[in-house]
Amino acid sequence: MVGHMNLNTSSQSNSTQSLLTPEEKAEADAKSVYVGNVDYGATAEEIEQHFHGCGSVARVTILCDKFSGHPKGFAYVEFTEKDGMQNALAMTDSLLRGRQIKVDPKRTNRPGLSTTNRPPFRGRGGRGRGNVIVKYVYGGGFRPRGRGARRRPGFAPY
């Protein structure tokens, strides 16, 4: 028999959405964790190294205010594998730069869950809160925006 068919089924070519439930999809699609309560002085590098022990960090995103220009103190950590994200979840309330950070599964939007109820402002050209996102590159997939990356000289991934 020469015709050895490849029953590879390849798999991922198919739409993974149908096979994955919304819950799994959220985790698989996210592969990232939301970090809160981060010190304003903490940089992506610190967060990356802190989470690096959980797994391979793909990218670290820090949210900052574009209008004010002041960092919000929140960041997102994306892992190259889901394992890293799950490990990061266990790092919740871990001590980072002397501050306990909050780690939660990434979410697109969260209902009012804050100490102070924040009613959304509607109307007016106010485009939401207007947050600028500062991206930090790790490994080298894409280049960060802004004038020059914040990469500190002499910084080695390992």
Place this chain on the structure above:
DNA sequence: GTTGAGCGTT
């Protein structure tokens, strides 16, 4: 020059 809100893209 401060402070503490809660969700982002390649």
